[in-house]
Amino acid sequence: MADWSKPTITSDYVVFVEEVKNRDVDAITLQAINATNPPNWAVNLVRSPVKFQQWSGAAFTDLLLSIEGGGTGANSQAGMRAAIGLGTMAYQGANAVAITGGSIANISSGGSYFNHQGGTMTILQPTIAGHALTILTPVNGYIGLHLQGAAGSHGIHIHCGTTQNDMPFRIMSSGASVEIMRTTAEGSAWFPTKLGIPVGVDRWITW
Secondary structure, rough: OOOOOOOOOOOOHHHHHHHHHHHHHHHHHOOOOOEEOOOOOOEEEEEEOEEEEEOOOOOEEEOOOOOHHHHOOOOOOOHHHHHHHOHHHHOOOOOOOOOOOOOOOOOOOOOOOOOOOOOOOOOOOOOOOOOOOOOOOOOOOOOOOOOOOOOOOOOOOOOOOOOOOOOOEEEEHHHHHOOOEEEEOOEEEOOOOOOOOOOOOOOOOOO
């Protein structure tokens, strides 16, 4: 709007007031209309997209606000994320989350999860030594894993192992001190400690 090279000592009084007023308007509006001949370091507020720019003496360049100044320290989504220390999940949509690598620890839930759309939850094979899924069971008689379904539903299907040395299913006592039962991939079932077969009317086993 204003020509910041004016007024000069040779400016006529007729235009002097207007020249000074235009500079005031530029200052209060942060150059809503671009000024002419702005001084170096002059700040301009661009309206669309809204951002600050600074005059370098030849052109206006973006002026990035630091985190300390209430800004993001960047002019891009990736730069903003890095500047404020957010991971890539920070700008993923809730309906399309992609997680690669890393680990999730100390997950707890006081309620229930219900997937009304159906589908499959897959736990990938660990890339380091360890269990793919560990469930710490509750105490006081509560169940650690409860599967419940209506007629026609199936509980657990286990598909793993190929030899008698592979154990698709194994039951150990607390602390893994006693092996109670195991099945092999060749179809045999082992009871290394005791095998109780219910007999009689009341089906009661005497140990």
